[in-house]
Amino acid sequence: MSQDPAIRIRDLTKTFGGERRLFGRRSHAVEALRAVSLDLRRGETLAVVGESGSGKSTLARILVGLETPGGGAVEIAGEDAARLRRKGPRAFGKTVQYVFQDPVASLNPRKTIGEILSAPLRLLCGYDRARRETRLRELMQAVDMPEATLSRYPHELSGGQAQRMAIARALAAEADILVLDEPVSALDVSVQAQVLLLLQRLKRELNLSYLFISHDLAVVEAIADRVAVMHFGEVVELEETRTLFATPVHPYTEGLLASAPRLKRA
C-alpha cells in the first residue's frame, strides 16, 4: 500500500545560541543540525548513529516535540509536525513517543510506577479507572514485569527494570512511532541484550516503527533495518544496514567502523 512514511524530515536545521545579547554581541552559535533529510518507513527500525555532538539527540528531541525545529519540514504520520504541535500535546503524544537514555532519570522519583504509567492512559487515551487498571496489567505483561512493580518507586528498580518501565510508558500512549534515544547504552551487556530482545518483540507484536538513536555500531547492526550516520549535524551516509556495514562509502563511516572494538573471536 502506498502509505505515508512514519516520519518524513526535509532539510531540518537547528541552531543553538546566537541570540543577540544586551550589549550587541552575538552569543556563540552552534549548528546542531544542518539540513537533515530522512524518512522513517512504516514498520522499520531506522538507526541514527554518531558520536557526541553529532546532533542525533537534538534530532530525536525535535521529532517528539521537546525542541522546536529551526527550519525545514517535519511530517509525522503524514501530518505536518507544526500543525500537530498546535493541536496540543495530546495529539502529538498519541502519534509519537520517546524513550530516554537514562531510564532512572526519566521517572519521577516521588511517584510510583503505577502513577507514572497512569498519566498517559488518562490524559492521552482518556480511559476511565477500570480501563486503566486493565491496561496497566497488560502493559506489565508486555514488558515482562510482575504486576507488583506498579507500587514500586523508580529508585527501587534496577537500570534494566527502569528501562522496561520507560518503554511501558511509551507504549501506554498507543502511538505506533517510537523514538528511542540510546535506550540501552546505560545498561550492562546482559541486560542490554534482554532489552533489545524486548524491543524487537514489541515491534513485531504491536507493529511499531522505531527511530533508534545510538553510538554503538554493534547494537545498531543487530537491530536496525537501515542506518543513518550523522557527523557534525549532517547525515553523511544512509543505507541498508547490511550494505553499510559491508561497504561503507563515506570516510567518516569507515573511520567509525575501524575504531569500534571487536572481540576477534577465533
Added chain:
Amino acid sequence: MTAYIAKRLLAMVPVLFGLSIIVFLVMALIPGDTATAILGAYATPENVARINRDLGLDKPLVQQYLIWIGNVLQGDFGRSVTLNRPVLAEVTDRFGATLILAGTALVLASLIGLLAGIVSAVRQFGWADRIITFIVLAGISMPSFWLGLLLILLFAVEWRLLPASGMTAVYGGGGPADVARHLILPAATLSMVAAGVIARLSRSAMLEVLRQDFIRTARAKGLSERRVIYGHALRAAIVSVIPVIGIQAGFVLGGAVYIETVFQWPGIGAMMVKAISTRDILLVQGGVLVVAASYVLFNLVADVVQTLLDPRIRT
C-alpha cells in the same frame, strides 16, 4: 579581565537605578503627611501647603523622582530637618565610622570562619569539630544585640577592661589606639553571626570537595595529605566560600544597625534608627541609598575575586 570588570561595572548601572527607585518609592508611599509630621503642632493648612511646595511634594510622583534623582546625582541628598544640616555631610561622616566597624567585623568573621570551618572539616567528628559546631550553632542562634549587652556587662562593668560605648574616649581620646580599644567589643559582637555562617559553609564546602574525584587523583599522584587538603581541596572550596563572604557583607552592614545602637557607635545604622523614630525621611533615604550602593560595589569585588580564582567562570 578588564573587559569583564568593565562589563560588570556597566551591569551595576541598572541595579543602582532599581535601588534608587525602590528607595524612593518606599519613602514616597509613606502613609500620612510628611508636612504634618515635620510641623507637628504648627500644622496649619498654610504651613502644610508651604512645606509641600518647598519639598516639591505637590508634583506628580515621576516628576518628584526625577527631581530627587537629579539632585542625588549632583550630590544633593537634601537637608535633614532634625539635624538642620545637609544629608550628604551627615551620611558621609557617619559612614566612615560604620565602615571601620563593619570592615573590621567582616575581616574577623572571614578569617575566624574560614579557619574554624577548615579545622572542623579536617577533624570531622573529632573534639575540635564538635566544639566548633556547638559554638557556631550557639553563635547564630543568639541575638547579637543581647550578646553585645552581655559583653558590656562583663568587659566594661564587671572587669572594667574595655570601654562600654562610643568610638573615642570623651577626654583626650581620638588616636588610632583609642579607636581600636573602643572597636574591640562591637567588632567582636558584630562578627559573630557572620563568622558562624562562614564557618558552617566552609566546613560543608571542604567536605564536599574532599569527596570529589580530583582529590582522589591528587592522592593517587602521591601528594602528601597536607598538600591534598591545604592545596587542592582548600583552593576548590574557597571558590564557593567567596560569594558567601559577599553575602555576609550585607548581613554585617545590616547587623551594624543593632551593634551601633547598643554600643552607641556613631555610625550610619544608629543614625538611621534615630532618623526613623523622628521621621527624618531624607536622612533615612540618603543612608539607605549610600549603604546599599556600597554593598553592591562590594559584591562586585567579591564576584571579580571569585572569577580570578575560578577559570571556569572566566571563559
Added chain:
Amino acid sequence: MSEIASSSSAAGGGARPPRRLSAFALLMNSRLAAAGLILLVLLCLLMLAAPILPLPDPDATAPADRLLRPLSEGHLLGTDQLGRDLLSRLVWGARVSVAVGLAATLVAAVIGSAIGLVSGYAGGRADNLMMRGIDMLMAFPYILLALAIVAALGPGLMNALYAIAIVNIPFFARNVRGVTLALAHREFVDAARLSGKGHVSILLSEVLPNVAPVIVITMSTTAGWMILETAGLSFLGLGAQPPQADLGSMLGEGRAQLFTAPHVAIVPGVMIFVIVISLNLLGDGLRDALDPRLRSGALSRPGPVTAIARQGPVPENSQPEAALSVERLETGFSAGAGRYQPAVRGVSLHLHAGECLGLIGESGSGKSVTALSVMGLVASPPGLIRGGAIYLGRREVLSMPQTQLIACRGARVAYIFQDPLTTLHPTYTIGRQVMEAVAAHQPLGRQELKARAIALLRQVKIPDAERRAEHYPHQLSGGQRQRVGIAMALANDPDIMIADEPTTALDVTVQAEILNLLRQLQKERQMALLFITHDFGVVADICDRVAVMKDGEIVETGRTRELLARPRHPYTRRLIACVPEIGEGENFLPRVARLMAREAREISA
C-alpha cells in the same frame, strides 16, 4: 537533588519489598535534632498554655515591687522597672515573638516559593525579569531593607512582620528557582509532557513534590532568623509598641536598667536564644534527613588511606616474581552499626612486568574497588579492607606505614581514572597538575619541572604542548584531558599502571586513539598495566590476559584470546554471548533469544 540512589534498596530490585526509612525516623536518629524538637514542643506547650497557667497579669504594674531580683517571693524571675512579673511577661512575650516569626516565615515561603517555581519553570524572559527584581531586593543589605520598610509603614508589630517577610522572599525565591530550574530540564519532566500533561499539572504534580523538601529545609533554617530579626526590630523600638510586648521589646526596655538590674534584659535574651537554638537544631536535623546525599553518609570526610582492619593472618605472596600480587583481598563498606557490606571477596590477582591484565565485570562486580584497594584509595569511611595482602614485588603494601604507602602512589603504582573532567582539578592549569605529579617524587627546580611536564605532555601526543600547558581542564576535549591523565601517571616512570575504565566516557574514535597510546607506552616502557573495563571489545583490543569478576569474586582468568573463544565459566559464557559483534548483524538477537530460552528451561527444570 532527587537522585535517591540508595544502594541498599537498588539491589533489592522489584522482587523483595524494600525498606523505606521515613524522614521522621531519620530525624529522631539524630540526637541533637530530637533534643531540638522536644525542647521546641515543650516551649510551644508552655506558650499555648499561657492563658490557663497561674501567671499574674503580664501588664499589671506594681511600683512598689520594681526591679525585684529573680527568685523573689511571688516572682520567680523577678520584676521589671514597672514592677511587672517577668515570668508572665516572658511567656506572653514569647507567644508574640514566635507567632510573628513563624507567620513571617510562612508568608515569605509561600510568596517566595511561588515566584521561584514559576520563574524556574518558565525560564527565558519571564525568569529573567523576576530574577532581576529579586536581585534588586537582594542588593540591599539584609536588615536595611526591613528598616526602610518599617520607616515607610511606621513602627508596629504587623509592619515589622511585613518587613521581615518581604526581606526574606528573595531567599526562598532563589533557592526554589535553582532547584526548579534543574528539575525543569530533567528527563522525567519531559516525559510527563509527552504523557500529555499540561504546564500547570507538571508544575504542581511533578516539580513541586520534588521541590517541597527544599522549601521545608529553607523554612526550617530561616525560621530562627526571622524570630531573631523580629526581636531585633522590636529591640530598636520599631516593632512591638507598648503596651504590647514581645521578647525584643522587653530586651530593649531592659537595656535602660542594664547596670542596676541586668536580669531584666538578660532573661528575655535567654528565652530568644533557647527558642532559636531549638529551631536551628531541628532545622539542621530536617536538612540532614531530607537531603539524600547526607542520608547515605556521603559527606563524611575520606581519610588519606583506606581503613585497614585485617582479620586473620596476612597471606603469603604466592607469585613473588610478579610486579603486583593481590592475595585474597577482602574489601567492603561499613554500613554503620557494625554492619559490613562486602564488595570484593577474596580476590587474588598477579600482574607481571610488561603485561596487560584486564579486569572485566558488570556494574557492581567490585572491579573498581579491587583496583582502588591496591594503593588504599577506596574512600574511607565507608571503605574498609578486611583481609588479604597486596605485594609490590617483595613489599606488602597494607602493612606499610601511611607515609610509605603515599610515597608509592604515583611513583611505583600510577592510576588513570574514568572521567577526565571530574578527575582533574578544575582551577589549576594542566601544566601545573603534571608538574605536581613530578614534584611529589622528584626534588627538581621549577624550570626543570616545567620542562619535564611539557616533555610528558608531548609524549602523550598533546599538540602544541607548551601552550596547552597553560590551559585549564575545561578548555580541553575529553580525549585530550585523558591524555593529561596519562601524562600524570607516567610522570615518575611507575612499574605498574592501573587504568580504571579510562575510555568509557569517550567516543569510539577517541577511545581507539587512547587505547593505541596506552598500548604503545606500555610496550615501550615494559610497564605492567591493570586495565579495568566492562567492555569485552576493549579487552580484546589491549589485554594479554583477562580476569572476569562477578559479585566481588573472580570467576575465571585466562589468556584473552582463549578466554574469549572458549569461556569455561557459565557466567563468562553468558556475558560474552550477550555482546553483539560487528559482522554478526541480525543473527545476534535470535542467538540471544535461544540462549535465554535455554536458561529459562534450565531454571524451571
